[in-house]
Amino acid sequence: MGEFELISRFFQRPAQAAEGANPRVALGIGDDCALLNPAEGNQLAITTDLLVEGRHFLSTVPPDRLGHKSLAVNLSDLAAMGATPSAFTLSLALPRADERWCAEFSKGLFALADAAGCTLIGGDTTASPVITISITAFGEVPVGAAITRAGAHAGDDIYVSHPEGGGIGDARLALEVQRAQAHLVADAFDRVRLRMELPTPRNSLGVALRGIATAMIDVSDGLLGDLNHILERSHLGARVEADAIARSPALCTQPVAMQRLCTLAGGDDYELLFTAPPSTRAAVLSAAHASGVAVARIGRIETQPGTRLVDARGYAIDNIFRSFDHFGR
Ligand code: ADP
Ligand code: MG
Numbered sequence: 001m002g003e004f005e006l007i008s009r010f011f012q013r014p015a016q017a018a019e020g021a022n023p024r025v026a027l028g029i030g031d032d033c034a035l036l037n038p039a040e041g042n043q044l045a046i047t048t049d050l051l052v053e054g055r056h057f058l059s060t061v062p063p064d065r066l067g068h069k070s071l072a073v074n075l076s077d078l079a080a081m082g083a084t085p086s087a088f089t090l091s092l093a094l095p096r097a098d099e100r101w102c103a104e105f106s107k108g109l110f111a112l113a114d115a116a117g118c119t120l121i122g123g124d125t126t127a128s129p130v131i132t133i134s135i136t137a138f139g140e141v142p143v144g145a146a147i148t149r150a151g152a153h154a155g156d157d158i159y160v161s162h163p164e165g166g167g168i169g170d171a172r173l174a175l176e177v178q179r180a181q182a183h184l185v186a187d188a189f190d191r192v193r194l195r196m197e198l199p200t201p202r203n204s205l206g207v208a209l210r211g212i213a214t215a216m217i218d219v220s221d222g223l224l225g226d227l228n229h230i231l232e233r234s235h236l237g238a239r240v241e242a243d244a245i246a247r248s249p250a251l252c253t254q255p256v257a258m259q260r261l262c263t264l265a266g267g268d269d270y271e272l273l274f275t276a277p278p279s280t281r282a283a284v285l286s287a288a289h290a291s292g293v294a295v296a297r298i299g300r301i302e303t304q305p306g307t308r309l310v311d312a313r314g315y316a317i318d319n320i321f322r323s324f325d326h327f328g329r
Contacts, residue, residue: 001097003125010102011090011120013110022119024086024140034121036087038140045083045139045146049073053131063101065197066133067108072199073220074137075116076270079206080218082147083139085118090135093128116203145210147274152215152234156275158299159284160223160245161202164292167246168223168269169262170195173254182258188250195248199270205295206272208287216274222265224307224321226273231307240299243312264309265321275301 001009012029026035038044051070053059061069071088078085090109094101113120118137162168174196176182177189184192202218209216215230223245231238245263252259276284281297288295302308309317 001099003097006097006102007123007125010106011123013120022086022117025119025121028119028121029123034087034089036121036138038086041142042140043143043146045078045081045141046136047074047077047139048134048136049077051133059131061197063104064108064111067105067110068112068198070133070135071109071112071116071118071137072201072270074135075112075118075201075203076199076218076220078137078139079201079203080147080216080272081139081141082145082206082210082213082216083141084207085116085137085139085203087119087121088113088135088137090120090123090133091125092123093126093130093132095127095129095131116201141210147206147209147213147216148233149215149217149230150233152230152236152275152301153277154236154301154303156214156277156301157281157284157297158227158238158240158273158275158301159295159297160219160273161205161271161288161293161295162246163200164294166195166248167251167263168219168271169245169251169259169266170248171199171268172262172266173251173258175268176258176262182254184250184253188253192248192250196268199268201270202272202291202293205288205291205293208291209272209274209276209284212280212283212287213274213276216272219269219271219273220267222267222321223269223273224264224309224319227307230273230275231301231305234301235305237302237305237307238299239302239308239310241310241312242317244296244298246294246296260317261321 024036026037075085170192174192177184217226219226309319
């Protein structure tokens with residue numbers, strides 16, 4: 001199977017699926033460029049992510065889950081701006097043209113793409129020693145409505161989303177179990193592994209928070225580190241109550257130190273961390289309810305720089321948590 005056969009068999013779907021169904025796509029796969037028609041009064045939101053085998057995922061991850069996650073991490077970035085997904089490109093570097101791998105990968109990818117109304121409009125394909133996947137996603141947001149990292153105000157509440165009945169930190173807990181640093185019974189491990197391999201981007205919540213959230217980011221490298229991006233861009237500090245962060249039943253079986261590591265510095269959560277003034281508490285809850293996601297209020301923005309971490313009784317917790325940095329130690 002050559003490059004062009006691989007593209008046409010697994011990634012180029014009938015024009016009906018590519019163009020007909022999505023009014024934003026004027027021209028999809030097959031030409032030198034794709035053409036997009038953003039709606040009048042909208043801005044394009046553009047994000048890209050690179051996933052490298054051995055660095056971002058293990059070669060043992062089922063390819064359909066990898067297809068899902070490759071797109072999910074980009075959709076999560078669009079969610080964090082309050083943008084609606086419209087289209088994406090896919091660049092693939094593969095050691096060989098493996099039919100089973102391509103079939104599974106594209107199945108997982110298109111299941112999420114179709115659910116999100118996000119159309120594959122092009123890409124590039126090449127051979128390489130390790131699997132490398134790069135997706136660029138395009139979304140739309142009305143001019144002036146994007147929610148950046150820079151808009152927090154002193155006195156704003158800090159919130160983080162989580163699944164109903166679940167929490168933050170499960171993806172990291174799954175990783176710690178794989179590294180033999182934590183133990184879970186098989187059922188519980190399967191559940192946290194799903195949170196690591198099949199993250200759910202929070203696009204409807206992101207859009208519902210337009211006009212409510214003052215600053216927003218998605219939690220990909222660890223909650224405190226990602227919060228710090230908001231603080232730095234907004235020139236402010238925060239007080240965070242560690243015990244207010246929702247934890248799944250599986251994470252609650254772990255020692256407190258493991259719970260804190262996973263919730264505060266876990267990474268790979270793909271939940272939305274955002275700020276909003278206390279006057280909008282009811283609006284935040286109804287946005288969450290309408291989106292079918294839960295949100296927890298976990299702290300407050302303050303003028304004093306840095307993050308002060310406290311437990312449920314208000315006692316200070318040492319902030320020793322580092323977020324993930326590819327070129328860090
Ligand atoms: P070019 O020579 O302009 O790079 P290619 O021959 O690489 O074009 O690709 C042919 C068409 O297939 C283009 O429209 C390109 O966007 C699309 N394409 C290539 N690889 C992929 C892929 N992995 N997924 C989706 N579309 C792809
Ligand atoms: Mg090419």
